[in-house]
Amino acid sequence: MRSIRFQFIAFIAALLVILLLLLNTYPLISSRDAVFEEKRSSLSGQAAVIASALAGLDSPGSDSIAEVLRVLDISGFERILVADARGAVLYDSLGSSGHTDIKDVITALDSKIVFRSDFIDGAFSSSFAMPMSYQGLVTGAVYLLEHDAQRGAIILSVQGRVRAVSLVIGAAALVLAGFFAFIIMQRLRELVQSMRIVAGGDYSYRHVTRGRDEISELGNEFNQLTERLQTTERQRRRFVSDASHELKTPLASIRLLADSIVQNEGMDQGTVREFVTDIGNEARRLQRTTEKLLDLSRLDDGVQVVPEPVDMKQVSLDALVMLRPLAEERKVRVRSSLEDGCVVMATVDDMFHIIFNLVENAVKYNVPEGSVQLTLRNCKDSVQLTVEDTGIGIPEEDRLNIFSRFYRVDKARSRDAGGSGLGLSIVHDAVQAHGGSIAVGQNKPQGSRFIVSFPRPTSEETGI
Numbered sequence: 001m002r003s004i005r006f007q008f009i010a011f012i013a014a015l016l017v018i019l020l021l022l023l024n025t026y027p028l029i030s031s032r033d034a035v036f037e038e039k040r041s042s043l044s045g046q047a048a049v050i051a052s053a054l055a056g057l058d059s060p061g062s063d064s065i066a067e068v069l070r071v072l073d074i075s076g077f078e079r080i081l082v083a084d085a086r087g088a089v090l091y092d093s094l095g096s097s098g099h100t101d102i103k104d105v106i107t108a109l110d111s112k113i114v115f116r117s118d119f120i121d122g123a124f125s126s127s128f129a130m131p132m133s134y135q136g137l138v139t140g141a142v143y144l145l146e147h148d149a150q151r152g153a154i155i156l157s158v159q160g161r162v163r164a165v166s167l168v169i170g171a172a173a174l175v176l177a178g179f180f181a182f183i184i185m186q187r188l189r190e191l192v193q194s195m196r197i198v199a200g201g202d203y204s205y206r207h208v209t210r211g212r213d214e215i216s217e218l219g220n221e222f223n224q225l226t227e228r229l230q231t232t233e234r235q236r237r238r239f240v241s242d243a244s245h246e247l248k249t250p251l252a253s254i255r256l257l258a259d260s261i262v263q264n265e266g267m268d269q270g271t272v273r274e275f276v277t278d279i280g281n282e283a284r285r286l287q288r289t290t291e292k293l294l295d296l297s298r299l300d301d302g303v304q305v306v307p308e309p310v311d312m313k314q315v316s317l318d319a320l321v322m323l324r325p326l327a328e329e330r331k332v333r334v335r336s337s338l339e340d341g342c343v344v345m346a347t348v349d350d351m352f353h354i355i356f357n358l359v360e361n362a363v364k365y366n367v368p369e370g371s372v373q374l375t376l377r378n379c380k381d382s383v384q385l386t387v388e389d390t391g392i393g394i395p396e397e398d399r400l401n402i403f404s405r406f407y408r409v410d411k412a413r414s415r416d417a418g419g420s421g422l423g424l425s426i427v428h429d430a431v432q433a434h435g436g437s438i439a440v441g442q443n444k445p446q447g448s449r450f451i452v453s454f455p456r457p458t459s460e461e462t463g464i
Helices: 004-055 063-072 103-108 151-201 214-263 270-303 313-329 348-364 410-415 421-435
Strands: 079-084 089-092 114-120 123-134 137-146 308-311 333-338 343-346 370-378 382-389 437-442 448-455
Touching: 004 063, 004 079, 004 114, 004 123, 004 137, 004 151, 063 089, 063 382, 079 103, 103 123, 103 137, 103 313, 123 151, 151 214, 214 270, 308 313, 308 348, 313 333, 313 348, 313 370, 313 382, 343 348, 343 448, 348 370, 348 382, 348 448, 421 437, 421 448
Parallel strands: 333 370
Antiparallel strands: 079 089, 079 137, 114 123, 123 137, 308 343, 370 382, 382 448, 437 448
8 A cells, every 4th residue: 555655745746747847848849939930030031131132133143143142241041042933043052053943932933932940950940932023023032041050059058957957946846745745644643643542542642733734633623532532431431330329229229128028037017018118119219210321322322213293281281190199299289381382393202201300300309388380381483391499499500510410419318309310411412302402590589490492393394
């Protein structure tokens, strides 16, 4: 498997090759094209001057043409050739005679202009042929041939310098790319090592970040994730410890009571009945704790349920019926004010657990002859459920923790009341699972007030 560093350096190298090829090719092509254009303009101008000067001669010959060229100061060409209308050579700087076989001259005699220029062997070879005319008739042609090695040498020299500079730049870029890749890979290796440490179970470890780039941002996100994992692990261990304790306490009581019955053969029937009743109470307490743990596990797993329209008034009435014996036993009066048409998108079981747990707590932690008020009403965009009691209340410093699992404000009173410290946690998680919110406050003059709000569904959602 190829490393990221190799792939990064290979990518940079390929990019550099492309850039250097462009850098070494484009300037040469541009310079060559510019020289071609300059040659065309220069040869065209000089050929036109020669053609214009020769057009007025009555019988041009080699000597007269040479004299005209001397007067015009036309020089520096490898070859100058002048032909008449039939293609016969009138003047040739190379000394040829007879009829010309130069195709460009023959083409020029057909009233056409021909220009050619090539860059060969480090020199420019350019030719220009144009017709001579007098009074609208073609009287001959002028042909110029130029060999320019000086400009070719300049272009080759510039190209050599560009190539040398390109090689230096390419080498420097590769070195810098390698160094940069090494730094990045070192930081990535440190991050991977941090991940392995955390994967090994050390959730207290934190990755040291440097800078403000994407790798640092990734490291910060990793630290936040690790912190959440540490918090989750801490909560899990505390949950397991608390759950074990909650399950162990009733089991220990059941075992102790059962051993007492077995070991005391002469125990009277009244004591046996009392012990058996206590065993039943502890068994029911164990069952309630187990059921609540299962509810919390279901909520933690985030099992997707299909929400349906739930009539909160009917669910509230069902919960109050179930809690009536407990209220009568504790001598607590439960009152309700329930509006019609309070519908939310949820599940009946979750709404029942929410109302049941809130009212049950309000009854359990109330005072003798106290009262509980359950209010259900429609607001503008929500359905609001309020449970108020006249009980012992919740100190302000404990309100932030009351929804934590196994948390009890008064542990001794909670155990006496049969509480497990899970009810409000179930309420909180169920409310959030259905997009609601829950708040706790103080009831005047004493007691607690819980306010639960759910989004009010649209008619399209409820189908009503």
